[in-house]
Amino acid sequence: MKKEILEILKNNKNSFISGEELSNKLGVTRTAIWKYINILKEEGYKIESISRKGYKLVEEPDILSREELLIELKLSRFVDDIYYFDKVDSTNSFAKKLALEGAKEGTIILSNEQTGGRGRLGRVWISPPCSSISMSLILKPSIRPWDAAKITEITAAAVAIAIEKVTNLDVNIKWPNDIIIQNKKVCGILTEMGAELDNINYVIVGIGINVNIDEFPDEIKEVATSLKKVAGKEISRKEIVINIVREFEKLYYNFIETGSLKETVEICKRKSATLGKTVKIINKSETIIAEAVDINDEGELLVRKENGEIISVISGEVSVRGINGYI
Amino acid sequence: MKKEILEILKNNKNSFISGEELSNKLGVTRTAIWKYINILKEEGYKIESISRKGYKLVEEPDILSREELLIELKLSRFVDDIYYFDKVDSTNSFAKKLALEGAKEGTIILSNEQTGGRGRLGRVWISPPCSSISMSLILKPSIRPWDAAKITEITAAAVAIAIEKVTNLDVNIKWPNDIIIQNKKVCGILTEMGAELDNINYVIVGIGINVNIDEFPDEIKEVATSLKKVAGKEISRKEIVINIVREFEKLYYNFIETGSLKETVEICKRKSATLGKTVKIINKSETIIAEAVDINDEGELLVRKENGEIISVISGEVSVRGINGYI
Numbered sequence: 343m344k345k346e347i348l349e350i351l352k353n354n355k356n357s358f359i360s361g362e363e364l365s366n367k368l369g370v371t372r373t374a375i376w377k378y379i380n381i382l383k384e385e386g387y388k389i390e391s392i393s394r395k396g397y398k399l400v401e402e403p404d405i406l407s408r409e410e411l412l413i414e415l416k417l418s419r420f421v422d423d424i425y426y427f428d429k430v431d432s433t434n435s436f437a438k439k440l441a442l443e444g445a446k447e448g449t450i451i452l453s454n455e456q457t458g459g460r461g462r463l464g465r466v467w468i469s470p471p472c473s474s475i476s477m478s479l480i481l482k483p484s485i486r487p488w489d490a491a492k493i494t495e496i497t498a499a500a501v502a503i504a505i506e507k508v509t510n511l512d513v514n515i516k517w518p519n520d521i522i523i524q525n526k527k528v529c530g531i532l533t534e535m536g537a538e539l540d541n542i543n544y545v546i547v548g549i550g551i552n553v554n555i556d557e558f559p560d561e562i563k564e565v566a567t568s569l570k571k572v573a574g575k576e577i578s579r580k581e582i583v584i585n586i587v588r589e590f591e592k593l594y595y596n597f598i599e600t601g602s603l604k605e606t607v608e609i610c611k612r613k614s615a616t617l618g619k620t621v622k623i624i625n626k627s628e629t630i631i632a633e634a635v636d637i638n639d640e641g642e643l644l645v646r647k648e649n650g651e652i653i654s655v656i657s658g659e660v661s662v663r664g665i666n667g668y669i
Numbered sequence: 670m671k672k673e674i675l676e677i678l679k680n681n682k683n684s685f686i687s688g689e690e691l692s693n694k695l696g697v698t699r700t701a702i703w704k705y706i707n708i709l710k711e712e713g714y715k716i717e718s719i720s721r722k723g724y725k726l727v728e729e730p731d732i733l734s735r736e737e738l739l740i741e742l743k744l745s746r747f748v749d750d751i752y753y754f755d756k757v758d759s760t761n762s763f764a765k766k767l768a769l770e771g772a773k774e775g776t777i778i779l780s781n782e783q784t785g786g787r788g789r790l791g792r793v794w795i796s797p798p799c800s801s802i803s804m805s806l807i808l809k810p811s812i813r814p815w816d817a818a819k820i821t822e823i824t825a826a827a828v829a830i831a832i833e834k835v836t837n838l839d840v841n842i843k844w845p846n847d848i849i850i851q852n853k854k855v856c857g858i859l860t861e862m863g864a865e866l867d868n869i870n871y872v873i874v875g876i877g878i879n880v881n882i883d884e885f886p887d888e889i890k891e892v893a894t895s896l897k898k899v900a901g902k903e904i905s906r907k908e909i910v911i912n913i914v915r916e917f918e919k920l921y922y923n924f925i926e927t928g929s930l931k932e933t934v935e936i937c938k939r940k941s942a943t944l945g946k947t948v949k950i951i952n953k954s955e956t957i958i959a960e961a962v963d964i965n966d967e968g969e970l971l972v973r974k975e976n977g978e979i980i981s982v983i984s985g986e987v988s989v990r991g992i993n994g995y996i
Contacts (some may be wrong), residue, residue, distance in 0.1 A: 438769060440865070442762075463868060487814050491866050518866075533866050538767070538859070539818045539845075539984040541790060657866040 345409040347378045351389065351399040352413060359661035360396035404578045406452055406475075413426065414584050420591035422448030429460035429471070434534055434548040437478040441536065441544035449480040459550060460657075463528050466655045467484070473554040473568070473577050479590070481545040481597060485620065487537040490545055491657045492603050494519050494533045495641045496593045497547050498608035501529055505551075506643070509573050515614035517643050518657055519636070520616050521551075526567035528552050549586065553579050588595060603641050611637050616662050621645060624659040670697065671738040673706045673851045678716065678726040679740060687723035731905045733779055735803075741911050749775030749917035756798070758785035759863055761875040764805040767869035768863065776807040779910065788857050789846070789986075795933070800895070802879040802906050808872040808918070810925060814864040815970050817872055819930050820969045821846050821860045823920045824874050826936035830858055831912035832878075836900050839943035843992060844961070845984055848878075849942050850994045853894035856877050876913065879904050884960060930968050938964050943989050948972060951986040 346368055350359060351497040361372045362425075368375070379397055383389055386403030402410075407492035408426040416422045423446070430436050430453040437451045456469035456476045472509040481493060502513045503523050505528070513521050521529035532548040552568035554576050569577040593606050611617065616634045623630045623645065635652065642654040671694055677686060688699045695702070706724055710716055713730030729737075735753040742748045750773070755762050757770045757780040764778045783796035796803040808820060828848050829840045832855070841849050848856035859875040879885075879895035887897050896904040920933050938944065943961045950957045950972065959972035962979065969981040988995040 436770075440894070442765060442769075462865060487817075487862075489862070490814075494866060534864065535814075536861070536863050537814070538789060538861055539821060573705070 343368065343374070343633050344381060347375065348382060348387070348409050349413045351382075351387075351397065352402070355399050355402075357393040358392070358398045360394075362536045363396070363438045380616065390586050404576075404580050406454065406579055406583060410580060411450075411452070412584065414580070415587055416590060418587055420448045420587060420594065421450060422446045423450070425449070425451045427453040427459060429453060429455045430461050430476075432437060432456055432537075432548075433478040434460065434532060436545050436610075437480050437546045437548075438534065438536070438544075441480050441482075441546065442657075444479050447480060447482040450587070451478045451480075452476065456550075460532065460548075462532060467530060467532075467550050468559065469550055470555060473547065473552075473556070474585045475551040475553055475571075475582060476525060477583060477586075478546050478548045481547065481594075482560045483488045483542060483545060485542055487535060487542055488535060488538055488656070490535050490537075490542065491518060492597065492606070492641050493545050493547055493594075494531055494657070495603065495610055496597055496606045497531050497533070497590060498591035499550060499613070500593055501502075501531070501551070501586055501615070501642075503548060503589045503609065505529070505569065505581060507585050507589075509569055509577055510550070511572055513567065513613060516662055517610065517614060517637065517660060518614040518641070522665060523569075523572050525569060525615075527565055528567055529568060551582065553577050566598040603639060607637055607639060607641055615665060618667075621654055622661040622663075623667060624661070670695065670701070671705050671708060672739060673713070674702065675709060675736050676740045678709075678714075678724065679729070682726050682729075684718070685717075685722040687721075690723070710793060731903075731907050733910060737907060738777075738779070738910065741907070742914055745914055745918060746892055747914060747921065748777060749773045749777045750777070752776070754780040756779075756780060756782045756784060757803075759783055759787050759875075760805040761787065761859060761873050762802045764807050765861065765863070765871075768807050768809075768873065773806050774807060774809040777914070778805045778807075779803065781905055783877075785940070787859065787875075788877075789859060794857060794859075794877050794887065795834045795889075796877055797882060799871065800879075800883070801879040801898075802880055803877065804846045804876050804910060804913075806874045806876075808874065808921075810869060812869055812873060813867055814862060814869055815983070817860055817862050817864075817869065818845060819901075819924065819933070819968050820872050820874055820921075821858055821984070822930065822937055823924055823933045824858050824860070824917060825877060826933045826940070827916035827920055828858070828878070828913055830877060830898065830916045830936060831909060832856070834912050835908045836896055836904055838899055840940060841942045843989055844938050844941060844943040844966070844987060846963065849992060850894060850896075852942075854892055855894055855896060855899075856894065856972075856996065878911065879908060880904050900904050905962045916936045930966060934966060934968055937968070942992060943970065948994075949989040949990075949995060951980055951988070951989040 364375045365372045367596045388401035390398040411424050433451040453476045455471035459467035459469040461467040466488045505513050519531040529551040535545045536543040554570040555568040558566045621634045632647045638643040691702045692699045693811035717725045735751045738751050749767040760778045780803045782798035786796040787793035788794040825842045834839050856878040861871045863870040880899040881893040886894045948961045959974045963971040973979050
């Protein structure tokens with residue numbers, strides 16, 4: 343009901359709608375309407391109420407809530423359901439549990455704060471309240487496990503475009519899973535999956551973005567930044583989330599329907615912070631220094647080794663000279 | 670305590686041990702000893718008790734219990750803990766939950782019955798009580814997701830050798846994940862994993878064996894058989910489980926420590942029901958009819974297509990002409 347009232351107020355923004363009209367439209371008492379209006383006010387919505395005229399939404403806060411997002415994304419083909427938490431250990435961990443219990447593709451988990459946010463290989467990822475985005479998407483694509491890396495690249499491309507649209511900042515993708523601005527990391531993507539040997543059961547894409555974080559811990563302040571620090575102003579987390587979902591679904595369905603990653607690769611190449619640079623690739627068995635020369639149609643990074651040989655890299659630990667402390 | 674008493678009785682099989690001695694060794698009252706002896710009797714252990722002489726284990730039932738297995742496998746390097754259930758939906762599903770919660774490598778889940786046993790691609794796998802083995806192993810190998818298929822082959826080789834040792838039957842492996850006897854399936858292996866793009870978090874290997882099943886449902890009775898049906902006598906589930914763990918750990922550690930699958934591949938080739946046969950390989954995009962010619966050092970099946978080209982198959986749906994209804 344709260345969602346329905348909010349939706350009507352948003353559709354009539356800056357004009358009054360009477361309690362009676364709301365009550366008739368939604369089939370609940372005027373007292374119930376009044377209660378929900380108070381809840382919305384408490385959440386931060388500025389709603390003017392004048393007797394005989396009714397209610398007018400005058401200002402919307404930058405809040406991430408299930409209702410807000412369901413309204414803003416109601417035309418989305420992708421979104422099945424949205425879970426929003428004030429605090430959670432890790433949105434990816436929660437998403438995994440949901441996926442095992444049968445949650446559908448298009449389920450999105452968001453949290454205002456993560457207390458145990460994770461990066462690749464179990465590394466810590468900080469997600470302070472109110473200033474970061476922690477979101478996980480549940481996907482159930484009919485692809486093979488070794489194609490899951492493509493989902494990372496689709497997400498990276500979507501996040502890069504979304505951030506550019508909202509902030510006008512110049513955004514780069516450090517292949518395959520980091521978004522950087524001015525050579526510092528603003529977003530990391532963590533893709534995890536549950537799979538049989540040749541069949542994926544689910545993919546979880548976790549997206550962590552430093553939006554309005556003012557200060558970073560000493561250990562990472564040389565390599566991390568936030569959208570606010572670069573833009574010099576607060577950025578709306580809601581706008582970023584909405585735009586990510588919109589850009590993601592375009593690229594994702596394009597890939598699913600055509601089997602081609604072309605559109606994504608085009609963005610990843612154009613926005614690449616990696617191509618043309620010296621990279622250090624750390625595998626379990628060896629470390630390779632090479633020059634990143636291209637991203638192929640499968641999304642693999644092509645690098646030229648010192649002996650001239652060109653090899654493709656599917657995923658893994660890639661450092662780019664000049665970025666994130668690799669000098 | 671039940672485990673400790675059982676262990677002492679097993680170590681003194683066919684000779685008496687007094688209640689007093691048990692009580693002294695274990696530091697509990699003789700009444701407590703008497704209680705546990707009664708529980709063991711109820712579970713099916715034949716224990717003679719004569720006053721002044723004490724207790725004598727005269728017959729052990731073929732029961733799969735946590736205590737039995739922990740005693741029999743106490744020298745195992747692999748076993749970390751064993752969960753035993755009378756009934757569970759799926760040992761693989763339970764194992765996945767445990768793995769997500771941090772269960773260690775070497776955790777084994779067994780159930781007397783599965784109510785929702787699964788095969789590959791979500792197919793039904795029947796696991797009636799008391800006559801089947803449903804076991805899942807939790808592994809945390811430091812390998813890449815695309816190497817998980819090797820775990821399936823290690824398991825298939827271990828199961829084949831274990832069944833041969835216990836039954837003396839002639840056992841074959843239908844690459845990659847079925848064990849067959851006289852062209853009918855007696856065991857299926859379902860490997861599932863949780864992974865990041867290039868790093869496995871956990872692998873669950875599920876092993877379902879038709880041990881003493883007398884009758885199969887109409888839908889599968891042409892393609893399935895049980896050890897009992899072929900051997901003409903009851904087979905000890907406990908012996909099979911113990912031998913599987915012993916054979917598995919040999920092959921598994923050999924692979925982990927050397928990185929080579931040689932020992933496993935040698936068994937898979939020697940026991941193969943697939944090599945030399947016409948096979949039908951069903952991929953998402955195409956169906957290939959070819960001749961299975963070899964299994965390479967990576968455990969991949971090499972097949973010769975009709976045009977003479979030899980390709981390798983990593984995993985997937987492979988039917989072998991003459992087996993399981995493919996004529």
